[in-house]
Amino acid sequence: MLSTILCQILALSWWQLCMVNAYWLMASNNILxxxxxxxxxxxxxxxxxxxxxxGGSAFGPCINTITLQGSNCTSVPVQQDKSNYWYPDGSFxxxxxxxxxxxxxxxxxxxxxxxxxxxxxxxxxxxxxxLSGDTTLRTLNASSFAQQAVTFLCLQFxxxxxxxxxxxxxxxxxxxxxxxxxxxxxxxxxxxxxxxHKSHVAFLSTGPDNGTCDDPQYPITLPRIFMxxxxxxxxxxxxxxxxxTPSQPFxxxxxxxxxxxxxxxxxxxxxxxxxxxxxxxxxCNPYGDPTCCVxxxxxxxxxxxxxxxxxxxxxxxxxxxxxxxxxxxxxAPCFESYIATSTPAIxxxxxxxxxxxxxxxxxxxxxxxxxSAYTIQTAQTAVxxxxxxxxxxxxxxxxxxxxxxxxxxxxxWFLL
Ligand SMILES: *[C@@H]1O[C@H](CO)[C@@H](O)[C@H](O)[C@H]1NC(C)=O
Ligand SMILES: *[C@@H]1O[C@H](CO)[C@@H](O)[C@H](O)[C@H]1NC(C)=O
Ligand SMILES: *[C@@H]1O[C@H](CO)[C@@H](O)[C@H](O)[C@H]1NC(C)=O
Ligand SMILES: *[C@@H]1O[C@H](CO)[C@@H](O)[C@H](O)[C@H]1NC(C)=O
Ligand SMILES: *[C@@H]1O[C@H](CO)[C@@H](O)[C@H](O)[C@H]1NC(C)=O
Ligand SMILES: *[C@@H]1O[C@H](CO)[C@@H](O)[C@H](O)[C@H]1NC(C)=O
Numbered sequence: 374m375l376s377t378i379l380c381q382i383l384a385l386s387w388w389q390l391c392m393v394n395a396y397w398l399m400a401s402n403n404i405l406x407x408x409x410x411x412x413x414x415x416x417x418x419x420x421x422x423x424x425x426x427x428g429g430s431a432f433g434p435c436i437n438t439i440t441l442q443g444s445n446c447t448s449v450p451v452q453q454d455k456s457n458y459w460y461p462d463g464s465f466x467x468x469x470x471x472x473x474x475x476x477x478x479x480x481x482x483x484x485x486x487x488x489x490x491x492x493x494x495x496x497x498x499x500x501x502x503x504l505s506g507d508t509t510l511r512t513l514n515a516s517s518f519a520q521q522a523v524t525f526l527c528l529q530f531x532x533x534x535x536x537x538x539x540x541x542x543x544x545x546x547x548x549x550x551x552x553x554x555x556x557x558x559x560x561x562x563x564x565x566x567x568x569x570h571k572s573h574v575a576f577l578s579t580g581p582d583n584g585t586c587d588d589p590q591y592p593i594t595l596p597r598i599f600m601x602x603x604x605x606x607x608x609x610x611x612x613x614x615x616x617x618t619p620s621q622p623f624x625x626x627x628x629x630x631x632x633x634x635x636x637x638x639x640x641x642x643x644x645x646x647x648x649x650x651x652x653x654x655x656x657c658n659p660y661g662d663p664t665c666c667v668x669x670x671x672x673x674x675x676x677x678x679x680x681x682x683x684x685x686x687x688x689x690x691x692x693x694x695x696x697x698x699x700x701x702x703x704x705a706p707c708f709e710s711y712i713a714t715s716t717p718a719i720x721x722x723x724x725x726x727x728x729x730x731x732x733x734x735x736x737x738x739x740x741x742x743x744x745s746a747y748t749i750q751t752a753q754t755a756v757x758x759x760x761x762x763x764x765x766x767x768x769x770x771x772x773x774x775x776x777x778x779x780x781x782x783x784x785x786w787f788l789l
Contacts (some may be wrong), residue, residue, distance in 0.1 A: 398661035429455030441642025446680035506636025522581035540632035558597035559586035
C-alpha cells in the first residue's frame with residue numbers, strides 16, 4: 374500500500390514502477406543542446422528535424438561509446454553517465470505568417486528500471502544504441518507494443534491527469550503536457566545496432582512496461598529506460614485562437630501534430646562497468662532515489678552541474694521561426710517523406726560550457742564554418758495530401774486533412 378502511494382506520488386502508475394524491483398530516477402540538469410542532429414538515424418549529416426539532447430558533451434554527428442566516454446561533462450546528474458538521450462522538439466504552430474514559437478522544455482526525467490533480485494539484468498554493451506517510436510507514424514495501432522510505448526499525460530494541478538496515446542485534442546492541460554516513452558529492454562545478445570535501430574531489441578512479453586524477456590530471439594534483459602519530458606504548453610493556451618488548429622495547436626519538430634510520431638534515441642556512453650555495478654549492487658529504496666548507489670561508491674550524483682555544447686549545425690532553431698527547422702511541413706493524418714532542398718553549414722570546433730548556476734544561460738562562442746551548406750539530392754516540394762501549408766495557402770487536400778483533425782476532436786470528446 375505504501376509503495377503504491379509513493380509510486381503514485383512519483384506520478385507513474387504503480388504497475389509501471391512497482392512491478393520491477395528497483396529503479397532510479399534522474400531529472401536532467403539541463404538540455405545539452407538543441408539542434409538538427411541525429412547520430413543514430415543520420416550519422417555524419419544534418420538530420421531531418423530538430424532534437425533536444427541530454428547527456429555527454431561529446432555528442433555530435435558521429436559518436437560511439439568511446440567518444441562519449443571522453444565527454445568533459447554531462448547534463449544528467451549521474452556523472453558517470455555520458456550517454457546521449459534525444460527526442461524531437463516541440464512548437465506551437467500559428468497561422469499568422471506560419472510563425473512557429475518554440476515551447477520551452479525545462480525538465481526531462483529518465484528512469485532506469487531493473488530487476489535487482491538476481492543478477493539477471495545486463496548493462497548495455499559498448500556502442501549499443503537504439504530508437505523507440507517512429508517519426509513517420511500519424512495514426513495509432515493500439516495493439517502494437519511499440520506504439521503503446523509512447524503516451525502523453527494532460528497534467529492537472531489536482532494531480533488527476535488523463536493519459537492519452539496522442540497529444541490531447543480539444544482539451545487544455547493547465548499544468549502542461551508530459552510525453553512519456555519506454556525503450557525496449559530485451560536484447561538479441563549479439564547486435565549493438567540494426568538497420569532500423571530497433572530490430573536488435575524487443576519490448577517485454579506483455580507490454581512496453583510489463584513482462585519478461587521470454588522471446589528466445591531476445592533473451593537478454595537490459596535495464597529499461599523510461600523517459601518523460603514536461604512541455605510548458607499552458608503558456609500558449611491564450612494564443613490558441615491564433616493557431617492553425619486551436620483544438621491541438623502543438624507540433625513536434627518532425628512536423629507531427631498527432632504525437633503518434635514521437636520518438637527518442639539512446640546511445641550508450643556509460644563509463645566502463647559503472648552501469649553493471651549499479652544494476653547488480655544498487656539495492657536502493659524502491660522509490661527511485663539513487664542515494665544508495667552514491668553511498669556505495671558506484672556513481673556520483675550532482676544535481677547542480679550543468680553542461681552545454683556550442684552548435685554544430687549553423688541554424689536558428691529556437692524562438693519565432695517562419696517554418697520548422699529543415700522546412701518540415703506539418704503533416705497529418707498521413708506522412709510523406711520531405712527533405713529540405715538546402716542544408717545549413719557545419720561548424721567547428723565545438724565548445725563545452727559547464728556551470729553550477731541554475732539560472733545561467735550558456736553564452737557559448739560559435740565555431741567557424743568547416744562545411745558550407747550543401748544540397749541533398751532527393752529534394753522534394755511540400756505538395757502532398759498530408760501537408761498543411763498554413764491558412765493562407767491551405768490547399769483543398771490539406772483542407773481534408775484539417776477536417777479529419779476536427780472529426781478526431783469530436784470522437785475524442787465522445788470517448789471522454
Ligand atoms: C575535454 O577537454 C580537453 C581539455 O580541455 C580537450 O582536449 C578535449 O578535446 C575535451 N573533450 C571533448 C570531448 O570536448
Ligand atoms: C550480483 O553480483 C555481484 C557481483 O558478482 C554480487 O556482489 C551481488 O551480491 C549479486 N547480487 C545478487 C542479488 O545476487
Ligand atoms: C498492429 O500491431 C500488431 C502488433 O504489433 C500487428 O500484428 C498488426 O499487424 C498491426 N496492424 C496494422 C494494421 O499495422
Ligand atoms: C502485466 O502482466 C501480467 C502478466 O504477466 C498481467 O497479468 C497484467 O495484467 C499486466 N499488467 C498490465 C498493466 O499490463
Ligand atoms: C556539482 O557540480 C558543480 C559544478 O561543476 C560543482 O561546483 C559542485 O561542487 C559539485 N557538487 C558536488 C557535490 O560534487
Ligand atoms: C514571438 O511571437 C509572439 C507573438 O507574435 C510574441 O508575443 C513574442 O514576443 C515573440 N517572441 C520572440 C522571442 O520574439
